[in-house]
Amino acid sequence: MDNHQGVKxxxxxxxxxxxxxxxxxxxxxxxxxATPCGWWVVPALWxxxxxxxxxxxxxxxxxxxxxxxxxxxxxxxxxRHIMILKDKLDMIEEAWQIGASMRASGELRSLQAxxxxx
Numbered sequence: 001m002d003n004h005q006g007v008k009x010x011x012x013x014x015x016x017x018x019x020x021x022x023x024x025x026x027x028x029x030x031x032x033x034a035t036p037c038g039w040w041v042v043p044a045l046w047x048x049x050x051x052x053x054x055x056x057x058x059x060x061x062x063x064x065x066x067x068x069x070x071x072x073x074x075x076x077x078x079x080r081h082i083m084i085l086k087d088k089l090d091m092i093e094e095a096w097q098i099g100a101s102m103r104a105s106g107e108l109r110s111l112q113a114x115x116x117x118x
Contacts (some may be wrong), residue, residue: 007031008053010041011064013074027069029063031052 010029015022028044028059029052038055041063042048054062064070 007039007065009044010039010065011067011070012063013070015078024074026067027063042118 006050008031010031011022011029012029014027015024017023030044030047031039031041032051033040036056038053040051041054042051045077062075064073
């Protein structure tokens with residue numbers, strides 16, 4: 001059974017960079033219509049913007065019925081973001097090491113000689 005009947009507001013946390021400082025802000029989304037599958041919402045501060053659909057019960061919902069659920073989603077998104085960026089950084093560092101090894105070993109000069117670029 002859905003324990004979010006009668007929801008009037010959904011919440012989402014996001015980060016912003018303001019004057020070189022990271023801030024976490026919570027946005028509220030006003031529920032216009034509810035269905036068994038989700039909600040049609042608009043930002044509470046800008047209700048004239050286009051309506052957005054938010055599905056109930058999905059793992060990656062854009063906004064949540066409670067502030068705690070929204071904060072938990074934010075933390076999960078940032079943890080995933082950290083993992084993706086760490087993997088990317090590892091790949092970049094490995095590529096840099098390969099390039100540095102090529103430079104130190106003179107491998108570039110041998111490649112240029114083969115290509116006729118010397």
